[in-house]
Amino acid sequence: EREKTLAMIKPDGLSGNYTDGIKKVILESGFRILRERVVQLDENGAATFYAEHSSRSFFSSLIKYMTSGPALAMVLEKENAIADWRTLIGPTDARKAKITHPHSIRAMCGLDSEKNCIHGSDSPQSAQREMSFFFKEMSSVHLLCQQ
Numbered sequence: 595e596r597e598k599t600l601a602m603i604k605p606d607g608l609s610g611n612y613t614d615g616i617k618k619v620i621l622e623s624g625f626r627i628l629r630e631r632v633v634q635l636d637e638n639g640a641a642t643f644y645a646e647h648s649s650r651s652f653f654s655s656l657i658k659y660m661t662s663g664p665a666l667a668m669v670l671e672k673e674n675a676i677a678d679w680r681t682l683i684g685p686t687d688a689r690k691a692k693i694t695h696p697h698s699i700r701a702m703c704g705l706d707s708e709k710n711c712i713h714g715s716d717s718p719q720s721a722q723r724e725m726s727f728f729f730k731e732m733s734s735v736h737l738l739c740q741q
């Protein structure tokens with residue numbers, strides 16, 4: 595089944611000039627880039643996007659990181675896109691990724707467990723919520739109206 599997922603090149607990935615390399619991997623892995631948008635998250639936006647992590651000790655640091663500069667949000671489409679994209683980006687901790695998944699995107703451009711350069715939705719529910727967050731026209735209300 596063709597699926598869509600939300601990918602985001604985080605501020606460190608975008609400022610580190612990894613965008614072209616990441617897009618090359620995306621396309622070579624059979625994903626289509628359906629939408630893309632440069633976004634500057636403010637504190638409110640970042641806290642909303644990462645609401646499920648609000649009680650974690652790293653939350654305030656995560657918000658600071660994610661608001662530190664522009665990010666690139668993308669909607670990717672492919673068969674089994676959600677799971678395959680998570681596999682392609684690799685484990686959360688980029689230091690671990692460099693050892694266990696040396697060909698993953700986080701191994702290529704991430705730094706540690708926070709600055710891991712790239713995001714991927716972890717479930718169909720997250721994918722829907724995150725795609726609507728950045729691309730209002732993809733909210734389910736709008737999609738229902740289009741049918």
Ligand code: CMP
Binds near residue numbers: 652709710
């Ligand atoms: P991601 O898994 O895409 O979404 C949650 C983010 O929180 C994660 O990427 C990291 O950027 C950050 N994060 C997760 N775990 C930690 C941690 N232990 N310390 C700092 N930041 C973290």
